[in-house]
Amino acid sequence: MDRLGRVWSKLSIRRPVLATTEAALDVDETPDTKNEVFQMFAGTSSTPAGAGPQRRKSDVSHKRVVLDNVQNGNRRKSGESAHHKARLTDPDIIRSFPVVDVPSLEHAATVTDMNVPECSKESGEDAVVNSPRRSSFVDRGSVTMDSIKKINLEDVYTVNKQLGTGRFGYVKLAEHKQSMKKIAIKFFPRPQTKQADFVREYNYSVFLSPHQNIIDTFEGMFQSVNDSAFFFVQEFCPRASLREAVEATNQNGIGEANAKKVFAAVLSAMEFMHDENLVHRNLKAENILIFDTHDFSKVKVTDFGLTRKVDATVKYLEYVNNYHAPELCETVVNEVLTVNRSTDVWALGIIFFYCMKGRFPWQKASIMCKAYWEWEQWLKRKNPTLPKKFLPFSEKALKLFKKTLTPRPKDRWTAKDMRKCIAKEKILKNIKKNDIYYVPEFSKPQSERNVEGNSKRSTLQQWISTTLTAMAEISEQVVSARDD
Numbered sequence: 001m002d003r004l005g006r007v008w009s010k011l012s013i014r015r016p017v018l019a020t021t022e023a024a025l026d027v028d029e030t031p032d033t034k035n036e037v038f039q040m041f042a043g044t045s046s047t048p049a050g051a052g053p054q055r056r057k058s059d060v061s062h063k064r065v066v067l068d069n070v071q072n073g074n075r076r077k078s079g080e081s082a083h084h085k086a087r088l089t090d091p092d093i094i095r096s097f098p099v100v101d102v103p104s105l106e107h108a109a110t111v112t113d114m115n116v117p118e119c120s121k122e123s124g125e126d127a128v129v130n131s132p133r134r135s136s137f138v139d140r141g142s143v144t145m146d147s148i149k150k151i152n153l154e155d156v157y158t159v160n161k162q163l164g165t166g167r168f169g170y171v172k173l174a175e176h177k178q179s180m181k182k183i184a185i186k187f188f189p190r191p192q193t194k195q196a197d198f199v200r201e202y203n204y205s206v207f208l209s210p211h212q213n214i215i216d217t218f219e220g221m222f223q224s225v226n227d228s229a230f231f232f233v234q235e236f237c238p239r240a241s242l243r244e245a246v247e248a249t250n251q252n253g254i255g256e257a258n259a260k261k262v263f264a265a266v267l268s269a270m271e272f273m274h275d276e277n278l279v280h281r282n283l284k285a286e287n288i289l290i291f292d293t294h295d296f297s298k299v300k301v302t303d304f305g306l307t308r309k310v311d312a313t314v315k316y317l318e319y320v321n322n323y324h325a326p327e328l329c330e331t332v333v334n335e336v337l338t339v340n341r342s343t344d345v346w347a348l349g350i351i352f353f354y355c356m357k358g359r360f361p362w363q364k365a366s367i368m369c370k371a372y373w374e375w376e377q378w379l380k381r382k383n384p385t386l387p388k389k390f391l392p393f394s395e396k397a398l399k400l401f402k403k404t405l406t407p408r409p410k411d412r413w414t415a416k417d418m419r420k421c422i423a424k425e426k427i428l429k430n431i432k433k434n435d436i437y438y439v440p441e442f443s444k445p446q447s448e449r450n451v452e453g454n455s456k457r458s459t460l461q462q463w464i465s466t467t468l469t470a471m472a473e474i475s476e477q478v479v480s481a482r483d484d
């Protein structure tokens with residue numbers, strides 16, 4: 001079994017879907033027989049469920065997505081297969097379809113097939129854009145061979161408030177009319193969004209969905225009837241992004257125990273992606289969704305719009321943000337870059353600092369930024385004084401920062417190294433009471449919020465009253481001395 005095969009066996013799922021993804025164009029991992037594919041999804045996988053740290057989600061919806069992808073691939077290459085028919089008639093599998101299911105969309109008023117371009121080339125951000133229209137289905141390079149369906153959104157969903165917005169689109173909360181389940185719809189406005197970019201993001205999102213710390217994406221690519229947007233459907237995160245969770249702590253950070261929980265989840269997802277030769281390229285607190293802000297027990301990574309294969313070449317189109325590694329900060333727009341896991345590792349280091357301290361270590365990883373320059377000077381031993389903001393961290397945590405926030409990409413740790421370090425080691429020098437029993441500010445009643453701020457205020461008040469008392473005593477003594 002090859003290395004990737006082992007990863008998939010850890011997930012207790014085989015990886016036939018890879019045969020149709022960008023990530024595996026060079027590897028033919030299609031199961032030997034169609035029967036194997038069918039057995040696998042009927043629950044006869046050789047690896048026991050739950051094995052390994054990256055246990056596969058039990059959510060049956062993934063079976064459906066992956067199964068459909070595999071079978072669509074087979075079917076569309078070789079006509080309607082016996083196993084496709086078997087799937088449609090197998091009661092267990094049919095029962096396993098979630099209620100929020102794409103087939104319901106077939107009932108939409110208008111459903112029109114759209115061509116899907118090939119999205120297998122990785123020679124640049126624009127490489128896929130101008131590929132000619134092909135037949136209705138993609139040959140290779142896409143998880144799904146499905147077409148984009150035109151639907152009347154209002155027929156199927158009640159669209160509610162906006163959940164978030166980004167550079168590429170916006171996410172809205174919606175209710176699936178038939179099942180009354182809440183879901184999130186990610187919209188990509190047209191004509192700004194190229195069809196190839198939309199298809200690629202959808203494919204990566206579906207492909208990565210089986211991991212328990214990656215957002216679930218439901219099957220189906222859609223386009224609104226008025227041609228205003230492409231969209232796909234994801235599970236809804238009812239709480240907050242990590243950004244909101246950290247911002248709500250008034251720059252205190254979410255505490256060591258919670259940061260460890262968040263990181264165990266995020267690193268597991270990143271290890272999975274990196275083992276599949278994929279780089280997220282847009283890791284940031286906004287793209288980490290917290291499903292339970294009280295105990296941080298369910299955390300998922302989202303937004304695979306910039307995800308690319310390792311070693312792919314892409315044009316740099318970004319604006320610099322807090323999470324960018326120095327090599328990206330030095331890059332000029334349109335410069336060609338080679339995609340590397342180490343940029344994700346840098347971003348993970350920044351996110352870890354942000355979770356612990358409630359603020360970023362620097363605005364930009366450039367020596368023009370004093371805070372970064374000080375860190376780099378210390379790393380290079382040009383200045384023996386550790387920047388003050390790193391003082392609370394333990395030796396092991398400092399090692400983690402040295403090995404992730406290091407300017408040379410080759411010197412950076414892997415996600416796996418980070419996971420091991422964070423799982424075993426203590427992060428802060430002294431355990432603060434707040435770390436153990438930390439309750440995020442936004443989940444407390446208004447009256448109890450900002451306890452730390454209150455205690456700081458009361459300390460200040462004590463200091464002022466002591467000083468005033470002392471001054472009053474001194475002035476009394478001065479007056480009585482003068483009277484004498």
Ligand SMILES: Nc1ncnc2c1ncn2[C@@H]1O[C@H](COP(=O)(O)OP(=O)(O)OP(=O)(O)O)[C@@H](O)[C@H]1O
Pocket residue numbers: 163164165166167168169170171184186215234235236237238241282286287289302303305
């Ligand atoms: N499934 C979801 N449930 C709830 N909120 C979500 C969900 N998906 C995304 N969001 C919110 O919407 C915001 C934007 O989503 P997303 O990052 O996918 O958009 P984007 O246009 O790709 O953004 P970016 O500029 O980071 O590339 C997220 O930061 C998050 O707060």
